[in-house]
Amino acid sequence: MKFRLFLLSVSLFIIYGCSASEPVTRSQPQLSTPAPADPSVDFSEMLEPPQDWHHLDEDRTRFRGISSQLAYEELLKDRSPEQRVIVAVIDGGVDINHEDLKANIWTNEDEVPGNGVDDDENGYTDDVHGWNFIGGADGQNVDNDTFEVTRLYAKLHPKYADADTTTFTPAERKEYALYKKVENEYRYQINKQLEQYNNIRSLEQSMERADQILTDYFDGNYSYEDVQKLQPTDQQTAFAQNVMSYVMENDIDSTLIAEQKKQLYEFMKYSYNPDFSPRDIVGDNYEDPSERYYGNSDVTGPDASHGTHVAGIIGAIRNNGTGMNGVAGNIWIMPVRAVPDGDERDKDVANAIRYAVDNGAQVINMSFGKSYSPYKAEVDKAIRYADENGVLMVHAAGNSSENTDKKENYPTDTFGDYFNGDTSAKLWLSVGASGWHPDSAYVGSFSNYGDHHVDLFAPGVDIYSTIPGNKYKRNQGTSMAAPVVSGTAAVIMSYYPDLSAAQVREIIMQSVVKYPEQMITLPQSGPGDAQMVEFGTLSVSDGEINLYKALQAAEEMSSR
Amino acid sequence: MKSHKIVRSTLTLLIALLVLDGTIHAQSTENEPVAANIAEHLALDHQLDEIPEDIRLQFEQNPLQLPAAENSQLITAFKDAYNDSLLLHDFKSAFADSLTPELSGKLQDWLQRESTKRITDARQSFYTLDGKRNRVITMYEMEQEPPSQDRVALTQSLTDTTSVVESTVESSVIILRSMIEAVNQISTQRTFPDSQIDAIANNFRTQIQGQISRQYANQMLVLFHPVDSATIQDYIAFWGTETGQQLDQYISHSIRQAYEAASQRFMESVSTD
Numbered sequence: 009m010k011f012r013l014f015l016l017s018v019s020l021f022i023i024y025g026c027s028a029s030e031p032v033t034r035s036q037p038q039l040s041t042p043a044p045a046d047p048s049v050d051f052s053e054m055l056e057p058p059q060d061w062h063h064l065d066e067d068r069t070r071f072r073g074i075s076s077q078l079a080y081e082e083l084l085k086d087r088s089p090e091q092r093v094i095v096a097v098i099d100g101g102v103d104i105n106h107e108d109l110k111a112n113i114w115t116n117e118d119e120v121p122g123n124g125v126d127d128d129e130n131g132y133t134d135d136v137h138g139w140n141f142i143g144g145a146d147g148q149n150v151d152n153d154t155f156e157v158t159r160l161y162a163k164l165h166p167k168y169a170d171a172d173t174t175t176f177t178p179a180e181r182k183e184y185a186l187y188k189k190v191e192n193e194y195r196y197q198i199n200k201q202l203e204q205y206n207n208i209r210s211l212e213q214s215m216e217r218a219d220q221i222l223t224d225y226f227d228g229n230y231s232y233e234d235v236q237k238l239q240p241t242d243q244q245t246a247f248a249q250n251v252m253s254y255v256m257e258n259d260i261d262s263t264l265i266a267e268q269k270k271q272l273y274e275f276m277k278y279s280y281n282p283d284f285s286p287r288d289i290v291g292d293n294y295e296d297p298s299e300r301y302y303g304n305s306d307v308t309g310p311d312a313s314h315g316t317h318v319a320g321i322i323g324a325i326r327n328n329g330t331g332m333n334g335v336a337g338n339i340w341i342m343p344v345r346a347v348p349d350g351d352e353r354d355k356d357v358a359n360a361i362r363y364a365v366d367n368g369a370q371v372i373n374m375s376f377g378k379s380y381s382p383y384k385a386e387v388d389k390a391i392r393y394a395d396e397n398g399v400l401m402v403h404a405a406g407n408s409s410e411n412t413d414k415k416e417n418y419p420t421d422t423f424g425d426y427f428n429g430d431t432s433a434k435l436w437l438s439v440g441a442s443g444w445h446p447d448s449a450y451v452g453s454f455s456n457y458g459d460h461h462v463d464l465f466a467p468g469v470d471i472y473s474t475i476p477g478n479k480y481k482r483n484q485g486t487s488m489a490a491p492v493v494s495g496t497a498a499v500i501m502s503y504y505p506d507l508s509a510a511q512v513r514e515i516i517m518q519s520v521v522k523y524p525e526q527m528i529t530l531p532q533s534g535p536g537d538a539q540m541v542e543f544g545t546l547s548v549s550d551g552e553i554n555l556y557k558a559l560q561a562a563e564e565m566s567s568r
Numbered sequence: 569m570k571s572h573k574i575v576r577s578t579l580t581l582l583i584a585l586l587v588l589d590g591t592i593h594a595q596s597t598e599n600e601p602v603a604a605n606i607a608e609h610l611a612l613d614h615q616l617d618e619i620p621e622d623i624r625l626q627f628e629q630n631p632l633q634l635p636a637a638e639n640s641q642l643i644t645a646f647k648d649a650y651n652d653s654l655l656l657h658d659f660k661s662a663f664a665d666s667l668t669p670e671l672s673g674k675l676q677d678w679l680q681r682e683s684t685k686r687i688t689d690a691r692q693s694f695y696t697l698d699g700k701r702n703r704v705i706t707m708y709e710m711e712q713e714p715p716s717q718d719r720v721a722l723t724q725s726l727t728d729t730t731s732v733v734e735s736t737v738e739s740s741v742i743i744l745r746s747m748i749e750a751v752n753q754i755s756t757q758r759t760f761p762d763s764q765i766d767a768i769a770n771n772f773r774t775q776i777q778g779q780i781s782r783q784y785a786n787q788m789l790v791l792f793h794p795v796d797s798a799t800i801q802d803y804i805a806f807w808g809t810e811t812g813q814q815l816d817q818y819i820s821h822s823i824r825q826a827y828e829a830a831s832q833r834f835m836e837s838v839s840t841d
Contacts, residue, residue: 205703276702
């Protein structure tokens with residue numbers, strides 16, 4: 009599943025936060041002019057950061073960005089990039105005609121567009137701008153798909169629901185253990201989604217009622233300040249004040265509610281539906297996980313919102329007076345479509361990685377993940393292939409607020425068993441999401457973490473980037489953090505082409521900014537008392553990526 | 569010989585009472601399968617858990633801001649006392665006690681009817697995993713394409729034909745009251761005098777009356793979404809018969825008995841802690 013942050017289940021007493029979404033058409037970039045650190049910046053009053061906060065430098069602006077703006081202004085101003093780096097974006101699709109991406113979309117020069125011939129004989133016909141592994145040769149596309157837990161439930165439930173466990177073979181006992189785990193999670197998710205839907209409807213009804221009460225009270229429109237100043241003398245007004253305060257503080261509106269309800273509906277209709285199977289659209293022999301050549305050339309697909317946002321973070325055209333700036337300037341984005349609205353399939357992930365490697369990608373961004381990987385062996389082979397060919401793989405850690413040292417998140421760099429595998433890929437970076445609050449809320453409350461499985465953090469909260477149709481939007485998730493790292497890697501590679509991927513990885517890891525005194529509210533997925541932990545315990549590197557420092561380190565390494 | 573007559577008449581009376589009592593228990597035992605059947609087919613086993621679960625979820629958020637340990641103690645004791653197996657057992661016992669052989673026979677016949685089976689299948693399916701999944705789908709699709717006014721009116725009349733709303737309101741009050749009284753036992757900081765508990769209970773009753781009526785009507789729209797209107801009409805008609813009214817009365821009574829027993833368990837638990 010793409011790591012898009014979902015929000016809010018509201019009971020009468022507990023509230024989750026949500027991301028703000030502001031689709032904007034054709035905006036001018038709102039750049040912050042670097043200035044000396046401003047002690048008057050009051051993060052506690054700030055509802056949202058500048059659109060380019062993730063590019064900013066903390067010493068200058070107090071925002072914990074990756075100092076990319078400063079890097080371009082100081083370290084790279086008199087330099088020209090020496091190579092154009094290809095960054096593969098394995099995702100749900102990219103809007104390759106977006107005004108702020110188009111010029112940076114990779115083109116397969118060896119392929120003649122639309123002639124129906126595999127001109128470069130790479131196995132994929134008319135792969136002019138990448139490939140789509142979740143489409144059929146007839147041009148149809150998979151949009152929604154099931155979650156892996158649903159597929160496993162559909163496969164194992166008929167076999168084990170009423171089985172006599174006393175007669176099991178050792179292999180059946182092992183599979184039965186998997187079935188129980190899957191069944192528990194499937195049941196939990198169904199109940200949870202139902203509860204969330206009911207809570208959202210309840211909130212919606214409460215909002216309508218509260219709005220009516222306050223509209224009558226104020227005889228028309230009212231502001232947040234008006235609501236705060238209220239001194240209710242009856243239950244009805246007190247109720248309305250509580251509800252609307254929450255709604256306004258969290259930017260909840262009818263659009264957001266509608267989006268959430270639709271998402272839950274699609275989860276239940278497709279992703280958690282054991283009878284739903286769109287794989288016929290692809291037309292491959294799904295039982296053959298080693299099959300390589302299937303799909304079509306439509307790299308945009310029916311829903312390119314997530315992939316386009318990721319692509320923009322990496323390489324939206326810089327300084328063109330439009331939209332926003334990607335981290336990297338001199339790159340090609342290679343869209344590889346393999347992630348539906350649902351969970352990606354291991355076969356498609358493996359083939360997407362191979363395609364990227366075989367067609368020249370130097371960095372692969374993977375802003376997706378799931379909790380089960382039934383054909384992990386195939387994905388392992390593909391990751392090994394990328395590793396052996398010197399391609400850096402950047403993976404989003406996930407948005408379940410979980411410790412990935414204890415809870416599986418696939419794909420992973422560890423070969424074989426997730427917890428007990430004794431070898432792993434060398435060219436892998438797993439990325440958690442950091443935010444713009446320089447306090448206990450510094451790590452995204454949704455972000456996975458892991459002292460062994462998460463390598464570093466990168467900005468992934470309130471990230472403004474491209475979405476289909478020449479629009480722009482803020483999103484948050486480790487999906488947004490990973491491309492910050494991919495873009496950083498691409499910048500280093502483009503200015504220091506002689507550095508290997510392993511060296512680039514080492515540079516990124518060693519040049520992170522650490523906050524040894526920073527205590528963090530540990531992300532948690534359920535109720536319970538909040539725990540405070542040191543930021544440094546949440547990742548291997550103990551820090552956040554920083555392009556400025558990485559370039560300094562790259563310079564030093566190149567000079568040796 | 570006067571005393572001998574008194575003793576014999578007293579003994580006769582005692583024996584008669586014993587026989588009568590034995591008959592009642594024998595009937596109760598015989599009625600338990602019928603009670604279980606009704607509970608299963610009307611999915612009452614699932615419904616019994618719904619109100620306590622709602623209240624538990626609300627109090628789990630610690631709205632009274634008790635110290636965490638006290639709130640945890642409260643919730644644990646509540647869960648144990650309102651355990652769904654115990655609720656179902658108490659419901660079935662109370663229901664079995666209410667049944668007569670004649671009513672049992674009529675209910676068995678009613679359950680065997682094809683139209684009743686379509687209803688009970690829908691009720692049972694509603695609580696399965698797939699049923700829960702389909703609830704979200706149905707709710708969303710109904711919001712996009714609202715059901716006809718006739719359909720809405722039909723399910724509303726189902727709400728109006730039985731005492732389910734009143735029963736749910738009163739059950740909710742019983743459970744909430746038990747929670748507040750338990751807080752009195754557990755909390756070192758919060759106490760509620762009887763008059764305040766009464767006021768809270770009455771206020772709660774007033775607040776939820778309309779809400780529960782609307783919620784039930786909406787739930788029936790979703791639950792009976794796959795059932796044709798003619799079958800629903802037939803079902804509604806049953807509840808208007810003498811048999812249906814008796815069934816409705818005994819169900820409400822038995823549910824209340826089950827919650828009152830749970831409330832008793834809850835208070836005993838927190839009083840000894």
